[in-house]
Amino acid sequence: MTKIRKAETSDKNAVWEIIREVIAGGDTYVFDPGSSKEEMLDYWFSPEKHVYVATETKESAGGSKQENIVGTFWLKANQPGLGDHFCNAAYMVSPSAHGKGIGRKMAEFSLEEARRLGFTAMQFNFVVASNTAAVRLWQSIGMEIIGTVPKAFRHKTLGPTDAHIMYREL
Amino acid sequence: MTKIRKAETSDKNAVWEIIREVIAGGDTYVFDPGSSKEEMLDYWFSPEKHVYVATETKESAGGSKQENIVGTFWLKANQPGLGDHFCNAAYMVSPSAHGKGIGRKMAEFSLEEARRLGFTAMQFNFVVASNTAAVRLWQSIGMEIIGTVPKAFRHKTLGPTDAHIMYREL
Numbered sequence: 001m002t003k004i005r006k007a008e009t010s011d012k013n014a015v016w017e018i019i020r021e022v023i024a025g026g027d028t029y030v031f032d033p034g035s036s037k038e039e040m041l042d043y044w045f046s047p048e049k050h051v052y053v054a055t056e057t058k059e060s061a062g063g064s065k066q067e068n069i070v071g072t073f074w075l076k077a078n079q080p081g082l083g084d085h086f087c088n089a090a091y092m093v094s095p096s097a098h099g100k101g102i103g104r105k106m107a108e109f110s111l112e113e114a115r116r117l118g119f120t121a122m123q124f125n126f127v128v129a130s131n132t133a134a135v136r137l138w139q140s141i142g143m144e145i146i147g148t149v150p151k152a153f154r155h156k157t158l159g160p161t162d163a164h165i166m167y168r169e170l
Numbered sequence: 171m172t173k174i175r176k177a178e179t180s181d182k183n184a185v186w187e188i189i190r191e192v193i194a195g196g197d198t199y200v201f202d203p204g205s206s207k208e209e210m211l212d213y214w215f216s217p218e219k220h221v222y223v224a225t226e227t228k229e230s231a232g233g234s235k236q237e238n239i240v241g242t243f244w245l246k247a248n249q250p251g252l253g254d255h256f257c258n259a260a261y262m263v264s265p266s267a268h269g270k271g272i273g274r275k276m277a278e279f280s281l282e283e284a285r286r287l288g289f290t291a292m293q294f295n296f297v298v299a300s301n302t303a304a305v306r307l308w309q310s311i312g313m314e315i316i317g318t319v320p321k322a323f324r325h326k327t328l329g330p331t332d333a334h335i336m337y338r339e340l
């Protein structure tokens with residue numbers, strides 16, 4: 001069963017493993033696949049962000065339980081000051097845990113959490129258009145494409161690729 | 171005559187005066203009108219930015235010349251890593267120097283400069299829709315509205331106001 005909770009400092013190594021694997025593809029996130037652990041954790045855990053992890057707990061034959069971190073996301077204001085009522089977010093699922101609905105669980109949880117934090121809308125600024133699984137997931141939770149930036153992403157294998165801006169009210 | 175040059179540390183007080191006056195209106199930029207000098211200068215001059223000023227030189231009756239800073243703008247990559255070929259920019263003109271074409275001069279200069287720095291497109295993420303003078307200026311230099319975020323800006327007098335995303339190739 002997947003649970004979602006606030007990330008703790010002790011989760012950082014596991015979060016880095018997910019980030020490292022996700023950005024290695026150069027196909028879904030802008031971060032340079034060669035970005036360092038320190039650089040990416042500084043970014044992912046920067047002070048203005050609310051950071052969460054998705055976990056799965058496995059019970060061994062002996063009855064002991066082990067919690068594995070299988071996904072992570074953060075929420076933050078998309079703009080400062082007079083634009084800080086809009087939420088921005090980013091999500092990553094461990095490639096080894098794909099296909100289990102973890103992305104959807106994090107997405108649904110994040111909308112509720114963003115509401116709870118007082119945000120009135122969710123905005124994604126850079127959804128890689130060729131990442132159709134993500135685009136479909138966001139659309140299924142009510143996010144709409146409100147603009148597309150031509151060739152904003154240098155996809156590692158596809159080359160220049162569009163990026164969508166997506167939005168929904170909360 | 172208006173000239174444009176790289177900003178220097180000694181320009182910071184004059185740049186702050188422009189920022190202070192521009193954000194006071196709460197009608198064109200997201201920054202809280204109560205933002206401090208330190209906060210705004212840290213933002214405007216953050217290390218990843220190329221910062222410029224527009225100046226006018228006046229000659230006094232005695233023949234001495236005085237340079238006044240009447241505008242400022244910066245250029246930076248709109249995204250890290252695999253999105254860093256797109257430029258982002260922000261511009262401010264001293265309210266006392268409006269109507270002299272300084273915004274247009276900075277805009278035209280900035281496109282050339284962005285090209286020179288190797289960027290392949292310019293993207294603005296947050297152009298307040300009610301700021302029609304700015305929107306028209308950007309359109310006149312080839313920037314197109316590629317998306318509009320509903321009510322993304324809490325305008326000081328108009329209330330919830332849309333923000334445009336604008337773009338052009340370089």
